[in-house]
Amino acid sequence: MPRILIINPGSTSTKLGIYENDEIIWKENFEHSAHTEDLLTPEERVKIRAKEIEGLLSKEGFKIEEFDAIACRGGILPPLESGTYEVDEEMVDYLLHKTGVDHPSNLAAPIGRLLSRGNIPVYITDPVSVDEFWDEARLSGIPQIERRSLFHALNMKAVARKVAEEMGKPLEEMNFVIAHLGGGISVGLQVKGKMVDVNNANDEGPFSPNRTGELPVGDVVELAFSGKYTEKELLKRYTKQGGLLAYLGTDDLRKAMKLAANDPKAELVIEGMAYQIAKEIGGMCAVAGGNIDAIILTGSMAYNSDFVEKIKSYVARFALVVVEPGENELLALAEGAKRVLTGKENPKRFKVGETI
Numbered sequence: 604m605p606r607i608l609i610i611n612p613g614s615t616s617t618k619l620g621i622y623e624n625d626e627i628i629w630k631e632n633f634e635h636s637a638h639t640e641d642l643l644t645p646e647e648r649v650k651i652r653a654k655e656i657e658g659l660l661s662k663e664g665f666k667i668e669e670f671d672a673i674a675c676r677g678g679i680l681p682p683l684e685s686g687t688y689e690v691d692e693e694m695v696d697y698l699l700h701k702t703g704v705d706h707p708s709n710l711a712a713p714i715g716r717l718l719s720r721g722n723i724p725v726y727i728t729d730p731v732s733v734d735e736f737w738d739e740a741r742l743s744g745i746p747q748i749e750r751r752s753l754f755h756a757l758n759m760k761a762v763a764r765k766v767a768e769e770m771g772k773p774l775e776e777m778n779f780v781i782a783h784l785g786g787g788i789s790v791g792l793q794v795k796g797k798m799v800d801v802n803n804a805n806d807e808g809p810f811s812p813n814r815t816g817e818l819p820v821g822d823v824v825e826l827a828f829s830g831k832y833t834e835k836e837l838l839k840r841y842t843k844q845g846g847l848l849a850y851l852g853t854d855d856l857r858k859a860m861k862l863a864a865n866d867p868k869a870e871l872v873i874e875g876m877a878y879q880i881a882k883e884i885g886g887m888c889a890v891a892g893g894n895i896d897a898i899i900l901t902g903s904m905a906y907n908s909d910f911v912e913k914i915k916s917y918v919a920r921f922a923l924v925v926v927e928p929g930e931n932e933l934l935a936l937a938e939g940a941k942r943v944l945t946g947k948e949n950p951k952r953f954k955v956g957e958t959i
């Protein structure tokens with residue numbers, strides 16, 4: 604039975620797990636100082652996090668050489684097919700130096716590769732840049748900019764498989780609208796197992812706990828040329844300090860809901876986030892011609908039943924709403940690596956320039 608170390612870095616913490624005998628036997632979420640990380644190069648961030656992980660594992664009595672594989676969250680690679688990929692130097696180089704989008708998931712494979720010291724296979728499964736768009740979804744409105752498929756592919760695909768199984772039909776016969784409600788929000792249309800359209804969770808779609816989502820383009824251009832901000836500052840403002848954080852000073856939905864109990868402004872902001880999510884869901888239902896088997900709400904914000912009810916009040920008339928709170932990313936990563944270790948699936952190789 605393979606023993607697999609799982610690494611899933613977020614912006615302020617790294618989620619770790621150990622998988623054995625078909626279950627997660629140990630997990631930990633440990634915090635980093637995101638503020639300090641801003642000043643470091645990607646290599647420095649990788650080294651620091653890898654050292655912290657190794658220290659923690661050794662404190663718990665685990666040795667890296669005792670693992671059969673390391674399973675890491677896939678980062679922002681070029682557009683790729685869904686599946687499990689072997690991590691190699693070319694992928695690490697891309698994630699550290701060429702990706703173009705600053706996101707903590709980019710650190711996972713480099714951390715795994717460093718920890719493995721070349722002795723243990725390292726895999727990623729369903730990276731953020733899985734691309735199954737149909738052609739219409741690629742158009743942005745200007746030929747120079749193509750819309751990008753960047754979303755919570757790992758959790759959304761795992762959840763879709765689970766719901767299809769529970770509904771007793773093959774995934775390839777089901778149409779779902781899936782909303783991942785986390786620090787970032789992805790709302791996607793999955794038709795017969797393929798995510799044919801989804802908002803780019805980094806800079807499109809609804810505003811989220813810490814991102815602005817889509818913004819009016821004229822105002823963005825005006826701010827960009829105001830001379831008040833560098834490119835890096837503005838990107839940070841939109842993709843790390845927007846949404847609930849910008850309006851209410853917290854990106855924690857639980858705190859925001861508490862504020863809303865006595866503060867009409869906070870109440871309006873939360874209603875606004877639910878409204879934007881519902882609009883995105885409704886749009887996906889429309890382009891599927893209303894032919895939807897279920898609307899699935901997932902991610903950590905789906906734990907909050909009051910927030911879920913707000914979204915349901917807009918969209919429940921379109922289809923059955925299934926709530927799958929949280930994200931089973933650790934398990935989904937372990938299972939992706941296991942499918943390869945047990946020979947059920949061949950690992951894919953990433954090659955720059957050979958993407959779909």
Ligand SMILES: Nc1ncnc2c1ncn2[C@@H]1O[C@H](COP(=O)(O)OP(=O)(O)O)[C@@H](O)[C@H]1O
Pocket residue numbers: 613614784785786787812854855856857902903904905906907930
């Ligand atoms: N149990 C919970 N109930 C309601 N909201 C939660 C819960 N746990 C986390 N959240 C909220 O979900 C959002 C994102 O959490 P998380 O899933 O950890 O983010 P990420 O997508 O970055 O991994 C935050 O606003 C957080 O406050």
Ligand SMILES: CCCC(=O)OP(=O)(O)O
Pocket residue numbers: 613706731753754755785786787788803804805
């Ligand atoms: C960029 C798409 C994936 C994403 O938003 O992940 P997080 O919510 O973990 O930041």
